[in-house]
Amino acid sequence: MFKTLKNDLPASVVVFFVALPLCLGIALASGAPLFSGLIAGIIGGIVVGALSGSKIGVSGPAAGLAAIVLLAIGTLGGYQNFLVAVVLAGIIQIIFGVLKLGIIGYYFPSSVIKGMLTGIGIIIILKQIPHFFGYDKAFTLFKVNGESTITQLLNIVDHIQMGSTVIGLVGLAILLLWDKVLSKKGKIFQIIQGPLVAVAVGIIFFLLTQGNSTLAIESSHLVSVPIPDSVDSFIGQFSFPNFSVITSGDVWLVAFTIALVASLETLLCVEATDKLDPNKNVTPTNRELFAQGTGNIISGMIGGLPITQVIVRSSANIQSGGRSKLSAIFHGFLLLISVIIIPSLLNMIPLSVLAAVLLIVGYKLAKPALFKTMYNLGWKQFIPFTVTVLGIVFIDLLWGIGLGLTVGIVVILIKSFQNSHFLHKEDKSNGVQKMKMTLAEEVTFFNKGAILKELDKLPENSYLELDVRKTRYLDNDIIEILDDFAFKANARNIDIKLISERGVVENPPSYIEFFKLRPLTA
Structure with a gap:
C-alpha cells in the first residue's frame, strides 16, 4: 500500500475538500446536527476505509439517505432514538454480508449504473451553481423551507454576491488550468493538486477583501464547522443512542x-x-457489506449519520490519482484533524470555491459525450440509461435506479420475445409449403406469445420442421403450446417433423410425453 503514497496523499487532500462540504450539507438536509455529518465522514474514511476491500472507494454520509433520515428522526421522536436504528442497521448489514448477499449489485445492467453516475453528476452541477454565485439558501438535494434546486436557479440573478462569484470563477480557472495544462508540465503540479491551490487562494481572497463593500464575502457564504472552546465542549458535540x-x-x-x-x-x-x-480492481462485495455495517455501528454509537460508499467522493479519488485505500483513510484523518485543530481556518473557505471543485467532479461524471456514446450503442442501452438519469434528477436516486432497472427488464423481455426462434420458409414442393422453425438455446414462458403467433400463421396443407437440437432449456409452457398445436395441425393438415438430440419423430401425438421420455439435456 505505501508504494502508492505519492499518489494517495494528494488524492486524499482532494477528497477531503470534496467531502467536507458534503458532510455538512447532508447533515443539514437530514435535519441532524452538523457535527453528525463530520462524524460519519471521519468513520467512513478511517474505519470503513481500513476494513473495506475496495482500493479506491470512499465512504461517508450519503445524500440518497437524507430524506429517510429526516423522516425517521421525526417519526422516532428525536435524534438519539434514531441513532439506535443506525446501530441496528449496521448489525443487519453485517448479517447481509454473512449471508453473502453482496452479489445483488452485479444484477444491475451497465446502462443503469452509467445512468446513475450521470444523474448524480447532473445533480451535483445543479446544486453547486447557486453556491458558485453566492446564493446559499438551501445546501441540500431536497426541498427545504420552500427552496429547491429549481427555485434556487431561478432566483440566482437577484442574489448574486460579487465576492463569491469572483473567487468562484478564479477557483474554476485554477482547476481547469491545473487539469488541462499544469498537471502535464511537471511532478510538482501532480503532487500539489489544483483544488488545494484553489482553496488556499479562496482563503487569501477572503482575508484580503474583508471590509471591501463590493468583494467582501459574508460568513453565510463560508464553510461552517463547529468550533469547540474546550475539551468538554468538543465531547459535548457527540450524541449517544437511547x-x-x-x-x-x-x-x-x-x-x-x-x-x-x-x-x-x-x-x-x-x-x-x-x-x-x-x-x-474488483471489490469483494460481501466484505464491503461487513465494513459498511461496522462503520454504521460505530457511527451510530457516537452520534454520526448512516454511512454508505459514495460515488462523488470515490470518483474524485479516482480522478485525483488515488491508488490504494490509504487515500480514503487519510481523508478521514484530515477531516478529524481539521475539526480538532483548524476549524477557524476551515471557516474561511468560500463555499463558491468548493462549488467550483464539485462542478468539475459533476462534469466528469456527466460528460455530454457519454450521451452520444450511449445513443450509438442502440436503444436497448440508451433508453434505460436515459430513464435512470431523468428519474434521479427529477425524483431521487432510488426512484431513478428502480425505473431504469424496470425499463431494462422490459427491454430484456422484448428481446426475449423477438429472439425465441428462427423461422425459415422454403419453396413450395408438390404444392406443399415447407418451413423450418429452429428454437433458441433457452425458451421460457416469456416466449409463448411469439411462438404461438408464428404457429397460428402457418398455412393449411403445409409442412413444418421443428428443430430443437440447440435448445438446452424448454419451458413446460412452451411444451404445452406445442402439444395444443398438435391437434390444430391435424385439423389443418399440417405435417410436423420434430428433430431433437434424442431422435426424429413425425407428427408426435403428444409433445408432453415426448419431452418427458426424451429430455433435451442428459
Whole structure:
C-alpha cells in the first residue's frame, strides 16, 4: 500500500475538500446536527476505509439517505432514538454480508449504473451553481423551507454576491488550468493538486477583501464547522443512542430500511467505482457489506449519520490519482484533524470555491459525450440509461435506479420475445409449403406469445420442421403450446417433423410425453 503514497496523499487532500462540504450539507438536509455529518465522514474514511476491500472507494454520509433520515428522526421522536436504528442497521448489514448477499449489485445492467453516475453528476452541477454565485439558501438535494434546486436557479440573478462569484470563477480557472495544462508540465503540479491551490487562494481572497463593500464575502457564504472552546465542549458535540427504545417496532422498521437502502447504494457504487477504476480492481462485495455495517455501528454509537460508499467522493479519488485505500483513510484523518485543530481556518473557505471543485467532479461524471456514446450503442442501452438519469434528477436516486432497472427488464423481455426462434420458409414442393422453425438455446414462458403467433400463421396443407437440437432449456409452457398445436395441425393438415438430440419423430401425438421420455439435456 505505501508504494502508492505519492499518489494517495494528494488524492486524499482532494477528497477531503470534496467531502467536507458534503458532510455538512447532508447533515443539514437530514435535519441532524452538523457535527453528525463530520462524524460519519471521519468513520467512513478511517474505519470503513481500513476494513473495506475496495482500493479506491470512499465512504461517508450519503445524500440518497437524507430524506429517510429526516423522516425517521421525526417519526422516532428525536435524534438519539434514531441513532439506535443506525446501530441496528449496521448489525443487519453485517448479517447481509454473512449471508453473502453482496452479489445483488452485479444484477444491475451497465446502462443503469452509467445512468446513475450521470444523474448524480447532473445533480451535483445543479446544486453547486447557486453556491458558485453566492446564493446559499438551501445546501441540500431536497426541498427545504420552500427552496429547491429549481427555485434556487431561478432566483440566482437577484442574489448574486460579487465576492463569491469572483473567487468562484478564479477557483474554476485554477482547476481547469491545473487539469488541462499544469498537471502535464511537471511532478510538482501532480503532487500539489489544483483544488488545494484553489482553496488556499479562496482563503487569501477572503482575508484580503474583508471590509471591501463590493468583494467582501459574508460568513453565510463560508464553510461552517463547529468550533469547540474546550475539551468538554468538543465531547459535548457527540450524541449517544437511547437504547431504551430498542424494543420499538418503528425503530426496527427504520433500521431495516436504512440497512437495505444503504446496502443497495453501496453495492451500486462499488459496481460503478470498479468500472471507473483505471486498474480495474474488483471489490469483494460481501466484505464491503461487513465494513459498511461496522462503520454504521460505530457511527451510530457516537452520534454520526448512516454511512454508505459514495460515488462523488470515490470518483474524485479516482480522478485525483488515488491508488490504494490509504487515500480514503487519510481523508478521514484530515477531516478529524481539521475539526480538532483548524476549524477557524476551515471557516474561511468560500463555499463558491468548493462549488467550483464539485462542478468539475459533476462534469466528469456527466460528460455530454457519454450521451452520444450511449445513443450509438442502440436503444436497448440508451433508453434505460436515459430513464435512470431523468428519474434521479427529477425524483431521487432510488426512484431513478428502480425505473431504469424496470425499463431494462422490459427491454430484456422484448428481446426475449423477438429472439425465441428462427423461422425459415422454403419453396413450395408438390404444392406443399415447407418451413423450418429452429428454437433458441433457452425458451421460457416469456416466449409463448411469439411462438404461438408464428404457429397460428402457418398455412393449411403445409409442412413444418421443428428443430430443437440447440435448445438446452424448454419451458413446460412452451411444451404445452406445442402439444395444443398438435391437434390444430391435424385439423389443418399440417405435417410436423420434430428433430431433437434424442431422435426424429413425425407428427408426435403428444409433445408432453415426448419431452418427458426424451429430455433435451442428459
